Amino acid sequence: MNTLLDVLTGVCLVVGAMMSLAAAIGLLRFPDLMSRMHAATKPQVLGLLLMLAAVGLQMRSWALLPLLLVAWLFQLLTVPVSAHMVGRAGYRTKHRRPEMLSVDELDDVVAAVVEGESPDS
Amino acid sequence: MRGTKNGAAKHADRRPWILKRLPLLVWLVLVWGALWQDFSAGNLIFGALIALAVAQAFYLPPIELSGRFNWLRGLLFLLWFIQQVMIASFQVLYWAVVKGPRIRNAVIAVPLRSPSDLLMTAVGHVLSLIPGSLVVEVDRGSATLYVHAMNAPTPESVAKVRQGIQDIEARLIQVMGTKEELAAVNAEKAGAPLLTHAGEPQP
Numbered sequence: 001m002n003t004l005l006d007v008l009t010g011v012c013l014v015v016g017a018m019m020s021l022a023a024a025i026g027l028l029r030f031p032d033l034m035s036r037m038h039a040a041t042k043p044q045v046l047g048l049l050l051m052l053a054a055v056g057l058q059m060r061s062w063a064l065l066p067l068l069l070v071a072w073l074f075q076l077l078t079v080p081v082s083a084h085m086v087g088r089a090g091y092r093t094k095h096r097r098p099e100m101l102s103v104d105e106l107d108d109v110v111a112a113v114v115e116g117e118s119p120d121s
Numbered sequence: 122m123r124g125t126k127n128g129a130a131k132h133a134d135r136r137p138w139i140l141k142r143l144p145l146l147v148w149l150v151l152v153w154g155a156l157w158q159d160f161s162a163g164n165l166i167f168g169a170l171i172a173l174a175v176a177q178a179f180y181l182p183p184i185e186l187s188g189r190f191n192w193l194r195g196l197l198f199l200l201w202f203i204q205q206v207m208i209a210s211f212q213v214l215y216w217a218v219v220k221g222p223r224i225r226n227a228v229i230a231v232p233l234r235s236p237s238d239l240l241m242t243a244v245g246h247v248l249s250l251i252p253g254s255l256v257v258e259v260d261r262g263s264a265t266l267y268v269h270a271m272n273a274p275t276p277e278s279v280a281k282v283r284q285g286i287q288d289i290e291a292r293l294i295q296v297m298g299t300k301e302e303l304a305a306v307n308a309e310k311a312g313a314p315l316l317t318h319a320g321e322p323q324p
Contacts (some may be wrong), residue, residue: 083249106267
């Protein structure tokens with residue numbers, strides 16, 4: 001039983017660390033700010049879950065379990081907000097590369113609003 | 122991009138203050154207990170006092186709940202969500218290694234069915250947590266999310282991403298949507314067309 005739990009812990013740790021590696025590779029390889037955002041924020045949702053699972057499997061304490069759950073829940077609540085804020089700011093400050101996008105349905109909307117506000121300029 | 126909230130008459134909530142805040146208070150007490158790793162009565166009561174003070178001092182605008190919550194659907198949703206996160210995490214790893222600089226993304230407008238703030242926020246959170254998509258902009262008035270999606274080079278893949286997000290919304294409606302929204306989702310399964318809040322025809 002203990003060996004099984006140790007093996008499970010090991011798998012969780014290695015796969016969780018692999019998610020950090022994925023983020024690093026993504027940061028290096030992806031071409032623009034938005035896709036790098038994806039790589040930098042998202043794999044850690046699973047990465048942290050696996051790391052916390054590994055901690056839980058080793059500690060095996062019921063008092064610790066709610067703490068691990070709360071840690072993961074707060075990650076779930078904050079990751080989309082930070083990703084959204086960076087993505088939105090990046091889009092608005094033209095740190096996007098239109099040639100990287102196959103379609104941009106927001107561009108038309110923004111253009112329509114800009115035209116509506118200042119028809120002369 | 123901030124539209125005005127239309128329709129949706131506010132129901133006057135006549136329940137006492139403490140009942141309206143109960144979910145928030147319970148959550149705060151649970152976080153308190155978890156942080157201390159101590160769920161003894163004394164600690165929880167002290168936590169409840171602090172939760173009351175915090176809820177008074179940092180007033181949050183009330184959330185309009187639908188009054189429906191299906192726990193079984195909620196559990197199924199959680200399992201489905203973890204499965205999606207796992208698949209998508211490895212997908213992003215694969216794209217990072219194989220596609221790298223050649224990846225083609227898209228910014229996609231996704232009209233949603235429900236104008237409810239809570240559901241829009243929930244859909245936005247879930248799709249942002251699943252690797253490969255991220256909310257860039259929200260049009261609250263027409264209940265439209267503008268989503269940045271990875272690896273969507275063709276119109277077909279764009280349509281697939283849009284359907285996937287509307288599927289997330291359908292699942293969330295099954296968990297906690299209003300009865301009307303649930304009826305609409307069930308009608309879709311029987312072959313009815315998807316009616317978005319913005320009312321534009323679906324491509």
